Amino acid sequence: MAAIEILNLEKSYLVGFWHKRPKxxxxxxxxxxxxxxxxxxxxxxxxxxxxxxKLLMGLVFPTAGSxxxxxxxxxxxxxKSQIGFLPEQPYFYDHLTARExxxxxxxxxxxxxxTCAARVEEMLARVGLGGSANVQLRKFSKGMLQRVGLAQAIxxxxxxxxxxxxxxxxxPMGRREVRELIQQLRSEGKTVFFSTxxxxxxxxLCDRVGIIHQGELRGVGAVAELTSETKGQVxxxxxxxxxxxxxxxxxxxxxxxxxxxxxxxxxxxxxxALEALRRExxxxxxxxxxxxxxxxxxIQKLHPAAEQLEQAKGAGA
Amino acid sequence: MNSRIRSIAFNTFRExxxxxxxxxxxxxxxxxxxxxxLVGEISIDIEHLVVVNLGLTAVSLFGVVIAIFIGIxxxxxxxxxxxxxxxxxxxxxxxxxxxxxxFGLTGTLVVNxxxxxxxxxxxxxxxxxxxxxxxxxxxxxLYFIVLQFLIxxxxxxxxxxxxxxxxSAVFTFALFIIGSLSEDLRGFARMTPGLAxxxxxxLGYIVPNFSAFNVINQxxxxxxxxxxxxxxxxxxxxxxxxxxVSGAVLIFxxxxxx
Numbered sequence: 001m002a003a004i005e006i007l008n009l010e011k012s013y014l015v016g017f018w019h020k021r022p023k024x025x026x027x028x029x030x031x032x033x034x035x036x037x038x039x040x041x042x043x044x045x046x047x048x049x050x051x052x053x054k055l056l057m058g059l060v061f062p063t064a065g066s067x068x069x070x071x072x073x074x075x076x077x078x079x080k081s082q083i084g085f086l087p088e089q090p091y092f093y094d095h096l097t098a099r100e101x102x103x104x105x106x107x108x109x110x111x112x113x114x115t116c117a118a119r120v121e122e123m124l125a126r127v128g129l130g131g132s133a134n135v136q137l138r139k140f141s142k143g144m145l146q147r148v149g150l151a152q153a154i155x156x157x158x159x160x161x162x163x164x165x166x167x168x169x170x171x172p173m174g175r176r177e178v179r180e181l182i183q184q185l186r187s188e189g190k191t192v193f194f195s196t197x198x199x200x201x202x203x204x205l206c207d208r209v210g211i212i213h214q215g216e217l218r219g220v221g222a223v224a225e226l227t228s229e230t231k232g233q234v235x236x237x238x239x240x241x242x243x244x245x246x247x248x249x250x251x252x253x254x255x256x257x258x259x260x261x262x263x264x265x266x267x268x269x270x271x272x273a274l275e276a277l278r279r280e281x282x283x284x285x286x287x288x289x290x291x292x293x294x295x296x297x298x299i300q301k302l303h304p305a306a307e308q309l310e311q312a313k314g315a316g317a
Numbered sequence: 318m319n320s321r322i323r324s325i326a327f328n329t330f331r332e333x334x335x336x337x338x339x340x341x342x343x344x345x346x347x348x349x350x351x352x353x354x355l356v357g358e359i360s361i362d363i364e365h366l367v368v369v370n371l372g373l374t375a376v377s378l379f380g381v382v383i384a385i386f387i388g389i390x391x392x393x394x395x396x397x398x399x400x401x402x403x404x405x406x407x408x409x410x411x412x413x414x415x416x417x418x419x420f421g422l423t424g425t426l427v428v429n430x431x432x433x434x435x436x437x438x439x440x441x442x443x444x445x446x447x448x449x450x451x452x453x454x455x456x457x458x459l460y461f462i463v464l465q466f467l468i469x470x471x472x473x474x475x476x477x478x479x480x481x482x483x484x485s486a487v488f489t490f491a492l493f494i495i496g497s498l499s500e501d502l503r504g505f506a507r508m509t510p511g512l513a514x515x516x517x518x519x520l521g522y523i524v525p526n527f528s529a530f531n532v533i534n535q536x537x538x539x540x541x542x543x544x545x546x547x548x549x550x551x552x553x554x555x556x557x558x559x560x561x562v563s564g565a566v567l568i569f570x571x572x573x574x575x
Contacts, residue, residue: 057406058405058406059401059406061571080408090402096332104324105407108407156407
């Protein structure tokens with residue numbers, strides 16, 4: 001069963017002094033995400049990621065279209081007990097402690113009293129806040145608030161979790177912990193839909209990604225497929241103070257960094273290049289095929305015209 | 318009351334208390350103690366009248382100011398700080414949120430009024446050295462003040478469901494002032510012919526009739542409060558605040574939380 005079915009969901013706001021001028025925030029969006037999938041929703045700031053999430057959470061109302069979560073209409077109140085949501089840069093009730101806040105959210109989600117208390121302790125430990133459970137949230141750092149946000153999103157054991165920029169504002173350690181949490185959710189069979197503009201996170205975590213720009217879904221693809229395509233080139237890294245002339249003769253694009261050289265050249269010239277390194281007694285560090293990256297796919301979808309121009313230039317040369 | 322409304326109401330109350338809203342009680346306690354001591358020194362035979370008048374007026378004003386200033390931020394603060402997002406993404410209906418907030422604020426005001434009432438009675442005991450039977454009517458006046466708070470809370474919630482906090486404060490305070498003078502407004506309407514008279518009559522009935530809740534002077538003189546008035550005022554306050562809260566719900570149901 002599809003966990004998320006978005007059927008031509010569209011949103012425009014009326015702006016201007018008289019609220020007469022429509023401004024399109026999301027063009028008709030059609031997207032299906034299967035159960036158990038980790039889906040990354042990528043796009044620059046203001047692309048329409050948060051608008052899509054708000055529409056799915058019922059925080060804003062669609063101008064047209066509809067959506068179904070876990071087979072139920074987004075307006076069906078029953079669906080809300082099976083979803084978890086972390087908003088971007090979450091902010092909570094200042095004067096509550098982390099434990100009180102989670103108990104509050106547990107009661108709103110309909111988690112029975114005793115189960116709720118046990119779940120709260122479990123979640124606090126899971127996000128590493130067991131020691132700060134009785135501290136008021138106004139004394140929390142941004143990273144700690146993000147952890148509380150994650151804890152409240154998964155407190156009621158939802159089947160479907162929406163995370164809006166979950167890594168934003170976190171230090172490298174915090175980002176790693178969030179990545180691990182998302183991986184745990186995946187292993188528990190949850191569906192995770194998260195928005196981000198950090199491509200390395202998406203590449204590391206997602207089964208599929210969707211690219212959105214200016215309110216329009218530009219493309220959807222499986223990360224494994226996108227990053228497994230080779231481009232008919234290899235990258236050779238070896239120790240040398242400068243680029244040997246023999247390698248230049250093979251048409252390699254080389255960069256020197258310290259006493260290391262990285263050279264990219266066509267696959268068919270790989271043997272000749274290795275032979276040249278052997279002749280000059282240079283130490284080989286690595287040799288790997290050059291693969292497509294998510295970043296290239298992202299840029300191609302964001303600026304298709306620029307990418308085509310680049311390709312045309314390459315063909316001409 | 319369902320459990321979600323109860324949780325939201327309790328959380329609103331807890332936030333208000335921890336946000337030092339009840340600190341106003343200190344100012345009130347100082348005011349009423351100073352007044353009692355002063356009155357004890359300078360008044361002869363009218364200590365009771367002055368303390369009841371001053372005490373109940375202070376209870377009313379302190380409460381209205383709190384009702385307006387918390388009420389206008391109840392919804393807008395939650396939208397601005399995005400705390401509402403994590404509430405409404407749960408099985409909480411929008412009307413439950415608004416009603417929960419309303420009960421939370423009225424609960425805060427009832428507790429606040431209880432402590433201020435205690436202060437008034439202590440001041441009365443200080444100046445008169447004993448309670449009289451007529452002092453029981455002070456409780457009726459306090460009950461009417463609480464009913465007024467119910468309406469003010471509902472109005473501030475209503476205005477804050479579509480307006481900025483500043484404008485909501487202005488609207489609610491303006492309605493409180495006009496409502497307190499509604500008897501005069503109706504008197505003016507009766508004497509004014511034509512369109513102006515019609516408008517004044519309409520306004521006189523639309524604005525909350527706070528003057529009907531003001532029995533402070535009456536109880537200060539030891540006069541009784543008729544049971545019929547208690548009944549009518551209760552029905553009026555419940556109906557008026559229910560309408561204002563319903564209006565807030567209707568607007569909030571359609572609001573995009575941008």
